Amino acid sequence: MSISRRGFAGMIGAGAMAPGVLWAQQDPVLDALRSTLSGRRTAFEAQMAYLKDRGQPDVVAGLLTAMRYADRRRDEIVEVMEALTGQRHGNDWFEWKLWQERNPQIVPHPSLIPFKREVLLGIDPNFDLFLRPEYLQRDKMKIRLEEIAWGGVYKDGIPSLDNPTLISASNAGYLKGDDLVFGAAINGDERAYPLRIMGWHEMFNEVIGGVPVALAYCTLCGSGILFETQVAGRRKPFIFGSSGFLYRSNKLMFDRETHSLWNQYTGRPVVGPLANSGITLKQRPVVITTWDSWRTSHPKTRVLSLNTGHRRNYGSGVVYRDYFASSELMFPAVVDQSRHRQKDYIFAVRQFGEARAWPLDAFKGKPVINDAIGRTPLVLIGDPKERSVRAYERKTHAFRATQGGLQDSAGNGWTVTEEALIGPDGTRLPRVAGHVSYWFAWDNYLGDAASVYGE
Known part of the structure; x- marks a missing residue:
């Protein structure tokens, strides 16, 4: 996705400023960056020579921004970048972005902002x-x-679903049994949100079981996270949308009250009025599973209607088909692939002051895993074919799978619900919030700060 130089000529030419930019003095570096997208070629060539002679790599971030859109001047831009860095990535914007992520010690010149x-x-x-x-x-x-x-869309170009229309399971004839859905149940209110619809919208703002929530679904990192949106000390729940921006191939969502940008993966504001607020959105449990499995265990569930108010092809396997089938990323992100491939699925839990991931492959032939996160014992029930994992506190119990369901070491059967495991004596072991994602997102955002099951 690129924009031609012609599209920028009126905007940047002759030293024009975008709205709100305050640049008090003439800056030759800023002038040089502007020349990459507008103005005469002779002036552009002189400006590139100036940046070469200046010899500082702090301008590479600006040149890399220009490189993505400067179709006819890309070769000369790259030549300057190579001279300043000693790198040889040619016209490969993807590789240059990876280099930039790996070199945080290079602080960009102040002209990058305007x-x-x-x-x-x-x-x-x-x-x-x-x-x-x-x-x-x-x-x-x-x-x-x-x-x-930039992710290739405008603000709200991926429109959120706000309190969307829901229908009964019996009226959801459009769904196939093996269609995947996000399943959520709060205070007995059971909902299903098909991925074939959510892939076009990536966000819903809802009230489930009396609790204001938002599902933030980043298709690029394979992660749908259910957040509570009512935060202590704030009068109204947050309502979120998609900004159109990415950070390391992860969507940056925004709240409609302050227009702060938020990291979808962590539930924290990162740019704008709330960046230093210390807010971290609380997660709620959500599961990915097939429509057949969900409606069988939740016959009273409601599910998204195709009547979303938007015209999209909501067919099975349509949205992001090529991306989901590929092992490659659409946008750059540095990832350690020595243990797992970048788009291997993991189940992620960030609770109890710890972070831990379980590869979905670990559940092959082993649907129940007794483990712990930090000092908190957990039991995880997973089915990699359905991309489905649920986690629960297990206290002192150890569990195993049987033909009849879930059984503890004393031979007692337990009932699995969306909110708790329930023992024969009524004991309840609470569900622990987690979510599925691609390995690269987990590794990129948490890395050495987290542990991984089996390693």
Whole structure:
């Protein structure tokens, strides 16, 4: 997805400024960056020579921003980047972005802020809500500005579903038995949200069982996380949308009250008014499973209607078909693949002050795993064919799978529900929130700070 130089000419030419940019003095570096996307070729060539002579790699972040859109001037931009870094990645924007992620010690020149704003606001002026200059100062952000990438859509170009229409299971004739759904149950209120619909929307804002929640689904990292949206000390629940931006191939969502950008994977604000608020959204349990499995165990469930108010092809296996079938990423993210491939599925839990992942392959032939996260014993019930895992506290119990269901070491049968395991004497072992995702997202955001089952 690229924008031609012509699309930027009126925006950047002749030293024009995007709305809200305050640049008090003439900056030759900023002028050089602007020349990559507009103006005469002779001036551009002189500006590239200036950046070479200057000899500082702090301009590479700006040049890398330009490289993505400067179709006719890309070769000369790359030549400067190679001269300043000693790297040889040619016209491969993907590899240059990986290099940038691996080199956080290179602090971008201050001109990156106005230049990147000009480029991105030229795509969608609404991006100004997220990219105010005062938000983009390095000490005010929780992520690196140079690593924020446009995902190819405008603000709300992937529209959220807000309190969408739900129908009974008996009326959901459009669903196939092996269609995957996100299943959620809170206070007896059971819901199913098919991935074939959610892949087009990536976000719903709902009230389930009296609890305001949002499902943040990042198709690129294979992760759908159910967050509580009512935060202590705030009058109203947050309502979220998709910003159009990515960070290391993970979506940046935004809240509609403050227009802060949030990391979908961690549930934390990272850019904007709330970046230093210390807020972390609480997770609620959610499961991926087949429609057949969900409606069999939850006959009273309600499910998304095809009447979403949007025109999309909600057919089975349509949305992101090629991406889901590929082993490659669509956007750059550094990932350690020495143990797992970047798009292997894992089940992730971040609770009790710890973070731990279980590869879905670990459940092959072993549907019940007795384990722990930190000092908290857990039991996990998984089915990799359905991409389905549920986790529960197990206290001092040890469990195994039987033909009849779940049994403890004393031979007692337990009932598996969405909110707890229930013993024969009424003992309840609570569900623990977690979610499935691709390995690369887990590794990229947590890395050495987390543990992995079996390693």
